[in-house]
Amino acid sequence: MLDHNQLDEVSSVNFEAATLRISNKEDSEKTREGSNTEEIKKDSSVLSVPYKNIDVHTFFSDRDEVVERAIKECRETLATDQNDEIIGTWLLTEISLWDTEKERVVLLTKNALYTIKYDFISLKLLEFNRVPMIEVDTIAYGELEYPKTSIAPKRNTFGVKIMWNKGKPLSLDKKWNPFAKRIPWVTYTSHPLYWHKSTSEEQKRFDVDDFHDALMTHFNMQCEFTKSQIIIENYLGLGAILHNRNSLGFFRVRGKVSF
Secondary structure, three states, rough: OOOOOHHHHHHOOOOOHHHHHHHHHHHHHHHHHHHHHHHHHHHHHOOOOOOOOOOHHHHHHHHHHHHHHHHHHHHHHHHHOOOOOOOEEEEEEEOOOOOOEEEEEEEEOOOEEEEEEEEEOOOOOEEEEEHHHHOOOOOEEEEEEOOOOOOOOOOOEEEEEEEEEOOOOOOOOHHHHOOOOOOEEEEEOOHHHHHOOOOOOHHHHHOOHHHHHHHHHHOOOOOEEEOOEEEEEOOHHHHHHHHHHHHOOOOOEEOOEEE
């Protein structure tokens, strides 16, 4: 049993300093752990960023004045109805039925949606597809995913799928025909340049989320909006993987040639 003198001796020990030293040590370890965690999270987020290894300067659309010229030409050529209000314009990536990525100017008006193939090398409009917005019945937004049995690599991107099929499945003659036209939906995701612009204002031009916001603002009462995974039915599409990995659907500088 401790007597009074022993208690005095014990109480004379400076526990405050010892506690401070222990606390500092623990705080230091927590700080290091927190720092390491942040670094891991940062590294993980970098790994999940698509198109992080591309040379953006090989894209002809990386030149701001070129994109502006293309959009101006598309507006003047296609949006000629004075009563049709232009809602917005974007440069996005269209994902075809066969999972091939294609660089497209997207022009949204009060009455129609235009998906435009524009040659950023020769600076001319090549072709376009017009969908009256009154025919659109469903607009889906969500992460782009492949079936579980697919060999295609994970995309790590979100997209918008605009449908006017009234819920009907695609006929077999179109579903298995890579040259089929008049597919009753279109799927977009952000353009690769989106991840390489330094400001949010610059990113908007290439951002599928900004496009989706415009759709919700102007057509919320007209279309059904859903949020769910968008399944791309690519199982053994080696051709699509090769096409997308080499950005064949984009106008780029490729060595001594450009296409």
